Amino acid sequence: MLYIDDMCVVRGQGTQAHHVYLPQLRLRQGQVFAVTGESGCGKSTLLEAIGLLLRPASIGRFELHDEKKRDVATLINTNQQAELANIRAHHVGFVLQNGGLLPFLSVQDNIRLPCQLLGKVPDKAMLSRIIDALKLGPLLNKHPAQLSFGERQRTAFARAILHRPGLVLADEPTAALDPHNSQQLFSLFIDLVAQEGMMALVVCHDWPLVQRFNLPCLVARTDSVVSAQSGAQDRRGTHFVL
Numbered sequence: 596m597l598y599i600d601d602m603c604v605v606r607g608q609g610t611q612a613h614h615v616y617l618p619q620l621r622l623r624q625g626q627v628f629a630v631t632g633e634s635g636c637g638k639s640t641l642l643e644a645i646g647l648l649l650r651p652a653s654i655g656r657f658e659l660h661d662e663k664k665r666d667v668a669t670l671i672n673t674n675q676q677a678e679l680a681n682i683r684a685h686h687v688g689f690v691l692q693n694g695g696l697l698p699f700l701s702v703q704d705n706i707r708l709p710c711q712l713l714g715k716v717p718d719k720a721m722l723s724r725i726i727d728a729l730k731l732g733p734l735l736n737k738h739p740a741q742l743s744f745g746e747r748q749r750t751a752f753a754r755a756i757l758h759r760p761g762l763v764l765a766d767e768p769t770a771a772l773d774p775h776n777s778q779q780l781f782s783l784f785i786d787l788v789a790q791e792g793m794m795a796l797v798v799c800h801d802w803p804l805v806q807r808f809n810l811p812c813l814v815a816r817t818d819s820v821v822s823a824q825s826g827a828q829d830r831r832g833t834h835f836v837l
């Protein structure tokens with residue numbers, strides 16, 4: 596389970612600061628939540644804070660329960676960076692919009708990289724389940740430049756999960772894909788998260804896609820102020836609510 600209460604993340608400074616609030620999140624093993632909202636509202640910021648890449652300005656509760664209970668809020672509040680980095684490396688998997696694959700490594704070596712960096716031997720059974728589910732068998736010896744966008748994203752997903760993180764964070768993984776491939780990747784993603792008992796948050800602009808899979812959704816509610824000088828709407832804060 597992932598429990599988050601009263602998280603606030605601040606991007607920028609002074610009058611330009613943008614506040615991102617997450618009042619409450621409960622995520623169960625096997626569950627995928629979508630995160631939606633207009634450009635610039637703070638979706639990536641939210642994911643970075645949950646992925647422990649960005650320190651929240653304040654946090655009430657942040658607990659990650661897998662094989663044991665981890666009180667992440669206390670680690671954040673007491674600034675224990677080494678332990679936070681350890682949790683991030685072992686328990687969080689990231690899937691980026693452009694895949695973020697290393698161009699000089701084959702698909703096979705890209706997938707194994709996080710395990711290698713963590714000094715873990717990949718679980719053979721899981722590796723073969725992932726390769727099967729994501730249909731990567733014929734691609735294993737290719738390099739990223741030889742892959743389609745969809746193939747790159749399937750590889751990126753495999754790489755994000757082989758080290759068995761409890762939590763997978765995907766930032767617009769289907770943005771570069773056509774509707775057919777987006778739907779196929781989403782479907783594989785949701786099935787694998789359920790099959791492997793992971794939890795996932797996926798940022799997605801494609802509302803029909805989110806609806807098609809009937810995903811629970813964190814929706815951005817943005818507060819704006821009107822600039823006294825220009826009269827333009829200026830975003831100052833976003834609440835992500837269910």
Ligand SMILES: Nc1ncnc2c1ncn2[C@@H]1O[C@H](COP(=O)(O)OP(=O)(O)OP(=O)(O)O)[C@@H](O)[C@H]1O
Nearest residue numbers: 606607608613632633634635636637638639640641
């Ligand atoms: N490093 C930074 N320093 C200061 N402000 C930033 C920084 N990164 C992002 N911002 C601002 O924080 C706000 C939220 O940005 P964020 O990238 O989280 O939005 P987003 O919803 O993911 O946008 P998009 O859908 O366009 O990717 C924006 O107003 C952005 O300009």
